Amino acid sequence: LPCVPCLxxxxxxxxxxxxxxxxxxxxxxxPLAEASGxxxxxxxxxxxxxxxxxxxxxxxxxxxxxxxxxxxxxxxIEFNExxxxxGDALVSTTTTQPGEDCENAYSEESENPGNxxxxxxxTVPEDIVGWELVLGFDNxxxxxxxxxxxxxxxxxxxxxxxxEYDGDLSEGTVLQFRFRVNYSATKPAIVRIAFNEDSLCNxxxxxxxxxxxxSNGGTTTTTPSTPTxxxxxxxxxxxxGLSMLFYEAERSGPLPDDNRIDYRGDSALNDDxxxxxxxxxxxxxxxxxxxxxxxxxAWGGVSFYEGYEKADQLDWFDKCLKWS
Numbered sequence: 001l002p003c004v005p006c007l008x009x010x011x012x013x014x015x016x017x018x019x020x021x022x023x024x025x026x027x028x029x030x031p032l033a034e035a036s037g038x039x040x041x042x043x044x045x046x047x048x049x050x051x052x053x054x055x056x057x058x059x060x061x062x063x064x065x066x067x068x069x070x071x072x073x074x075x076x077i078e079f080n081e082x083x084x085x086x087g088d089a090l091v092s093t094t095t096t097q098p099g100e101d102c103e104n105a106y107s108e109e110s111e112n113p114g115n116x117x118x119x120x121x122x123t124v125p126e127d128i129v130g131w132e133l134v135l136g137f138d139n140x141x142x143x144x145x146x147x148x149x150x151x152x153x154x155x156x157x158x159x160x161x162x163x164e165y166d167g168d169l170s171e172g173t174v175l176q177f178r179f180r181v182n183y184s185a186t187k188p189a190i191v192r193i194a195f196n197e198d199s200l201c202n203x204x205x206x207x208x209x210x211x212x213x214x215s216n217g218g219t220t221t222t223t224p225s226t227p228t229x230x231x232x233x234x235x236x237x238x239x240x241g242l243s244m245l246f247y248e249a250e251r252s253g254p255l256p257d258d259n260r261i262d263y264r265g266d267s268a269l270n271d272d273x274x275x276x277x278x279x280x281x282x283x284x285x286x287x288x289x290x291x292x293x294x295x296x297x298a299w300g301g302v303s304f305y306e307g308y309e310k311a312d313q314l315d316w317f318d319k320c321l322k323w324s
Contacts, residue, residue: 014051017044017061017079023072030063040072102190102201109306115182117305122175122195130167133160133177136192136202139185146179147302156188178302237311244316247293250277251323252285258319276324294324 017033021040028035033044044061053059065072077084106120120133133149137156144151149160160179169175181188193200249261252268253275268274268283276285277293301308301317308314 021072134194137188139188
């Protein structure tokens with residue numbers, strides 16, 4: 001499942017990505033585009049609901065490539081007739097080589113007093129069993145938080161190791177590593193990143209707001225730009241809010257003071273396990289569906305933390321998860 005990140009410069013009304021492969025391809029599928037073509041030449045065209053893109057938007061085009069012969073590689077990519085790469089040369093707005101500074105190797109998604117949330121995107125160069133991410137800072141860090149690994153370290157040096165259940169990554173997987181940096185003194189910036197002992201950057205003292213691609217022995221790190229504040233095409237904040245409200249309507253147990261569903265009251269107070277959610281508007285609770293819903297909801301929060309934050313839904317999102 002390769003990912004093609006594109007940083008849009010002019011406003012785009014409709015887009016087309018043309019991909020040339022090194023070997024024959026049977027089919028290409030993507031939830032974000034209509035695929036056409038055959039053999040080694042394929043075109044992915046925008047769908048009507050997502051073809052209007054503003055300047056600075058990072059389009060992450062994920063696709064699935066099917067083949068029956070030799071595994072195909074990508075030979076060239078064009079976005080609206082503009083060449084992004086040809087052969088092994090990848091075009092990006094900024095290129096950082098190992099040993100250069102880290103300001104283009106990660107993005108700061110949001111900031112609060114005493115902490116900031118960051119994102120490092122790493123394309124895995126080969127199949128791996130377990131991974132380790134080393135982070136070095138220019139100022140003291142009190143702690144690092146992430147649901148994606150086990151954190152150890154102190155001061156300016158920190159290590160994040162993969163969890164036992166998700167340490168196996170296939171070649172080409174894009175690891176979107178989100179984390180929170182907590183500090184009590186001077187705001188720290190990342191000055192060193194290493195993934196499985198491959199140095200991705202070394203040096204620098206400021207966060208990035210650009211798109212960058214770094215490469216070291218096949219390991220590629222792509223950092224999208226900080227999302228712009230232009231009006232969204234759809235009222236995503238309202239959609240998220242109504243989604244949280246839907247779950248509130250399904251709550252079981254003693255409802256809190258901030259319950260927003262007027263017609264709902266306390267229920268099932270004598271259950272062996274009080275709380276949780278009813279299954280589908282009835283009065284039955286099923287463990288597996290509730291576990292699935294909780295996992296997918298939490299996954300969305302990890303992947304799109306800034307979206308929930310900008311929609312002012314973080315508090316309700318947190319309460320929704322805890323009720324499960």
